[in-house]
Amino acid sequence: MTGSLEVTSHDTATNAGTLPTRDEEPDGPPIFSDRELARLDEALTMSSRETGLRFTLYIGDLGPQTRSYAEELFARSGDHLADSCLLAISPGQRVIEVVTGAGAARRLPDRACALAVLSMTNAFAGGDLVGGIVNGLRQLSDQAGHPRGLHTH
Amino acid sequence: MTVVETLLVFVVAPLAVILIFWALVYLPGGRRRKLRYKPGQAWEHEPVWYEPHPAGGAGGGHGTGPAAVPGSGTSALGSSMYPEQRPELEAGDGQARAAGATAVGAGGQAVVGGPLGGARGTW
Incomplete structure (x- = not known):
């Protein structure tokens, strides 16, 4: 009797056809620990607020054509594409792509992006994903600087 | 003794x-288990997209539309602390990605606000 009760209680799973709530972990092991997530969060938010550009970070597979896929991702990364900067990292393929919009590219020339990418790949080769990302974001935001008209704090 | x-x-x-x-x-x-990435190991996590927090009441005021992964119909979460929620994928990942790419091509969304700059690196 208790066995049948247990079976029926397991059948009434609440998340059968619904999206996972934000409290639930997605399936699979977590990518980053909470501490690392907090570091990433702060780096992204502070560099975006400091520069007025919008930095977004994509971590995942980039397909066979990494550049075109990263640009396709960039095209969907928000509303103000000209002032956006996307860091697309594919750890499985060991590729990082930095895509900057037209307005962001004036303040972040390709050479500065390449320098930041170089420091990031150095850290990634040592196995330090989060440290590399945080340092790369810091380097990019230092290069972009703080526009005079921007009052964020 | x-x-x-x-x-x-x-x-x-x-x-x-x-x-x-x-x-x-x-x-x-x-001891805390280390979730450490080792170069060369396969990456079998779901793709994640992190966005900055929208600046609360800032003068710049970027209207931050949600970022979205093509082909999966998902959008990134603003808090950037959790990976994107994806609905049930009925097709395989590759199929979904191919469908998204063709949809982009058919939609003709090629111009994304001027020429794109950037850099590329491998390790």
């Missing part, structure tokens, strides 16, 4: 100390 006392002091007590340290180091929960 009897034999029992000698054994207690010189054998059991050091062993107890050693056992305590061993338990502190190796038992689960005693």
Whole structure:
């Protein structure tokens, strides 16, 4: 009797056809620990607020054509594409792509992006994903600087 | 000092100390498990997209539309602390991605606000 009760209680799973709530972990092991997530969060938010550009970070597979896929991702990364900067990292393929919009590219020339990418790949080769990302974001935001008209704090 | 006392002091007590340290180091929960990325290992996590927090009441005021992964119909979460929620994928990942790419091509969404700059690196 208790066995049948247990079976029926397991059948009434609440998340059968619904999206996972934000409290639930997605399936699979977590990518980053909470501490690392907090570091990433702060780096992204502070560099975006400091520069007025919008930095977004994509971590995942980039397909066979990494550049075109990263640009396709960039095209969907928000509303103000000209002032956006996307860091697309594919750890499985060991590729990082930095895509900057037209307005962001004036303040972040390709050479500065390449320098930041170089420091990031150095850290990634040592196995330090989060440290590399945080340092790369810091380097990019230092290069972009703080526009005079921007009052964020 | 009897034999029992000698054994207690010189054998059991050091062993107890050693056992305590061993338990502190190796038992689960005693040491934080490292989720460490090693270069060259496969990456079988879901793709994640992190966005900055929208600046609350800032003068710049970027209207931050949600970022979205093509082909999956998902959008990134603004808090950037959790990966994107994806609905049930009925097709395989590759199929979904191919469908998204063709949809982009058919939609003709090629111009994304001027020429794109950037850099590329491998490690």
